Amino acid sequence: MSASVPGPAAPRTATPRVGVIGADVPRQLVLAAGATPVRIFGSWSQPYSSEAAELLGAVDAVAARILDEVLSGAHDDLAGLVVCNDSAADLRIFYVLRILSERGRVPFPVHLLDAPRDGGAPRDRFVGRQYDRLVAFCESLTGERIDAAGLRLAARRERELGRALTALRARRRARECSGAAALHAYVAAATLPPEHAMAIVDDAASADARDGEPVFVTGSAHPEASVYRVIEAAGLVVVGEDHDTADAAWIGDAVDTGDRDEAVGRLAQRHAARPPLAARSRTRERAAELERRLAETDASGVLALVRELDDGPVWDLPGQRAVAERRGLPIASRARIAPEAALVEAEEVASALAGELAAAGQVTR
Amino acid sequence: MTTDRLGSAVAATRHQKDWFAQTTERARSGEPIALVNADAPHEILRALDIPYVVTQWWSSIIAAKQAGPAAMERLVARGLPDFSLQYDAMPLGEQDLPAEQRPWGGLPAPDFAIAERSGDVTQKIFEQWGERPGTETFLLSRTGADPVPARWWELVPRDWETAFGTDRLDLLQAELEELVAWLEERTGRRFDTGRLAEIMALGNEQAEWNRRTRDLIATARPTPVMVNDTMPAVMVPQWHRGTQWAVDAARSLYEDVAARVEAGHAVCTGERRRLMWIGRGLWTDLAMYRRFHDEFGAVFVWSMYLAIAADGYPRYGDDPMRALAARFVGFTDQLYVPPWSSDWYVKEALGHGVDGVVHLVADDTPGPGFITEALEAAGIPVLEIRANNSDARSVRAARIPERIAEFLSARVPERS
Numbered sequence: 202m203s204a205s206v207p208g209p210a211a212p213r214t215a216t217p218r219v220g221v222i223g224a225d226v227p228r229q230l231v232l233a234a235g236a237t238p239v240r241i242f243g244s245w246s247q248p249y250s251s252e253a254a255e256l257l258g259a260v261d262a263v264a265a266r267i268l269d270e271v272l273s274g275a276h277d278d279l280a281g282l283v284v285c286n287d288s289a290a291d292l293r294i295f296y297v298l299r300i301l302s303e304r305g306r307v308p309f310p311v312h313l314l315d316a317p318r319d320g321g322a323p324r325d326r327f328v329g330r331q332y333d334r335l336v337a338f339c340e341s342l343t344g345e346r347i348d349a350a351g352l353r354l355a356a357r358r359e360r361e362l363g364r365a366l367t368a369l370r371a372r373r374r375a376r377e378c379s380g381a382a383a384l385h386a387y388v389a390a391a392t393l394p395p396e397h398a399m400a401i402v403d404d405a406a407s408a409d410a411r412d413g414e415p416v417f418v419t420g421s422a423h424p425e426a427s428v429y430r431v432i433e434a435a436g437l438v439v440v441g442e443d444h445d446t447a448d449a450a451w452i453g454d455a456v457d458t459g460d461r462d463e464a465v466g467r468l469a470q471r472h473a474a475r476p477p478l479a480a481r482s483r484t485r486e487r488a489a490e491l492e493r494r495l496a497e498t499d500a501s502g503v504l505a506l507v508r509e510l511d512d513g514p515v516w517d518l519p520g521q522r523a524v525a526e527r528r529g530l531p532i533a534s535r536a537r538i539a540p541e542a543a544l545v546e547a548e549e550v551a552s553a554l555a556g557e558l559a560a561a562g563q564v565t566r
Numbered sequence: 567m568t569t570d571r572l573g574s575a576v577a578a579t580r581h582q583k584d585w586f587a588q589t590t591e592r593a594r595s596g597e598p599i600a601l602v603n604a605d606a607p608h609e610i611l612r613a614l615d616i617p618y619v620v621t622q623w624w625s626s627i628i629a630a631k632q633a634g635p636a637a638m639e640r641l642v643a644r645g646l647p648d649f650s651l652q653y654d655a656m657p658l659g660e661q662d663l664p665a666e667q668r669p670w671g672g673l674p675a676p677d678f679a680i681a682e683r684s685g686d687v688t689q690k691i692f693e694q695w696g697e698r699p700g701t702e703t704f705l706l707s708r709t710g711a712d713p714v715p716a717r718w719w720e721l722v723p724r725d726w727e728t729a730f731g732t733d734r735l736d737l738l739q740a741e742l743e744e745l746v747a748w749l750e751e752r753t754g755r756r757f758d759t760g761r762l763a764e765i766m767a768l769g770n771e772q773a774e775w776n777r778r779t780r781d782l783i784a785t786a787r788p789t790p791v792m793v794n795d796t797m798p799a800v801m802v803p804q805w806h807r808g809t810q811w812a813v814d815a816a817r818s819l820y821e822d823v824a825a826r827v828e829a830g831h832a833v834c835t836g837e838r839r840r841l842m843w844i845g846r847g848l849w850t851d852l853a854m855y856r857r858f859h860d861e862f863g864a865v866f867v868w869s870m871y872l873a874i875a876a877d878g879y880p881r882y883g884d885d886p887m888r889a890l891a892a893r894f895v896g897f898t899d900q901l902y903v904p905p906w907s908s909d910w911y912v913k914e915a916l917g918h919g920v921d922g923v924v925h926l927v928a929d930d931t932p933g934p935g936f937i938t939e940a941l942e943a944a945g946i947p948v949l950e951i952r953a954n955n956s957d958a959r960s961v962r963a964a965r966i967p968e969r970i971a972e973f974l975s976a977r978v979p980e981r982s
Contacts, residue, residue: 323740513686
């Protein structure tokens, strides 16, 4: 797991661990190749080095923290690293690490996974070829060839984890699990072997989740739970979100086939059907997804927190605001949150939303 | 020292203003026009005889007419950010300006808004165009720069499969075919591959003239032309790429420069420092480029506009659609993604004998430090300035002239 994220310790096993930056990896293929995908998250608030800032240029601070983690040696046990072209920030990380890898600054190979999201035959074909390259990369790391048994076993493992996450989402809607606890479970799911993660996901629950007013979170992804804890301390409980480190993570999905080519093709199609993420989707898709999720979670309000230089979500805000207003829900937002101000600004915005809900007579606590 | 404008630059600027007036007139009389990003495949629109306006060019006009801040305020009024990719976003705000504030009478609402999905925001901006009445949006994928072979400028004209990779090319070529079908359906026109082949050939001819001009300026001493003259003299024809007018304009630029070299013309008498400007043009303060002539004998001899026009566009091949895909699939990689960008900037800096580099780093530039590192390793001092070229507020805050003066004093010695 990410060195900066408090959570369960990764068990030491002989299974090679493949680092993942970004949200586009079809985990079934990595598992089938005999590796464990281990997502690297960064954090909201930790300081980051001037070297990372200089190497990346103007970029979301979370990307700088991820780069720092990699360059500090915190992930030197990885067999290899896959970086997704799922945001401008992550693509920059790849460009930097490609050069630094050639210079010997990181002890493992670095691979780009480039998966456009729009669907349709040309993009599905390209994504399929990218998955072929991903498989070849993982096989080169593990020394194993993907076969029918491996694909089916990986599907079973991933699906089991998916079922646990589905149950987790139900507990959140039933107000039996806080957003912070759920985020912690999602981190485990993204960093541990499925069997180990499932125990943590299954245990995720919070007695005080009923105390807060249910809200839905949009905006930047939350690499760890510190901001969720602040939000929930303000009298809210996060019952769902549309970012890729929690409900919109691509975890638990798999296809049932022993044929590698078929698996690649079907996973490429599944990728196109995933929830729209801010950096690579249209505002109209994002607004429609928010509408769907608000209905599903029965949230009383929407909270949008957007980090400085993570501009994709900012452009979605007018469309999302229209959705919330159409549903009669308050929406509180803050854009350009500076690296050092995340917790303070989150507290301000969450308190304002809690106050608005209270004033509307909706707070029940 | 002289500030005489280059004849080809004056002619290009005049042509563009006339062309814009004619194009807007055609649009107002009901002809479809398009708004396109600079790195979108304009050649398809030309083959279908659909006039197009390039976002970045139009932003440069809005900025130069000092209408940028007002345009950005219109975005804020709609709940949209005024701090995000202003160079692409500014024309969107211009649409909502009062008539008297709109440069050149304003851009009529386009029928089509076409862009590739660079970064996280370009797609959102172009989607906003599609939300406006009468405009539809088409987005192309922008794949990552992988692979990255060395010396791309030698590969891309013919060996583009090696330079960019077949998978990336297959995707963009297929999307170009989707774009053609999308436009045919909406205009009722038929796309002619033979016509595209002619357009590609003219584009290559134009690039060849630009290469000759670039090579001539690289070796000329003293510097015969200002970069703020070559910028319009190259870029206006670039937006007319694939026409005989654009080829003639590129040849005219070459002939103007050659005549000046022959005459020993100097834009800066007593030239003692040769500078390279990396980054987009400073449209809000073009006079800045000659501000250091008198005090420092420092002259900007290079901007990316002529150099990329020389190295970045030529594509020779029998299949025009494949060649067109190869022209655009990695266009921004060439300029912005290290080591593609850094290797090329070093090649150009050495070829032009520059003494110092001013690097205007935009928010969407990845790994700017690698460019600086490569140039400094080649013995060339670099000043990095972080600002948005088209946003006057950002330019003022960056204190660009003052910092360049400090840089020249401290790090760029005079030539003997």
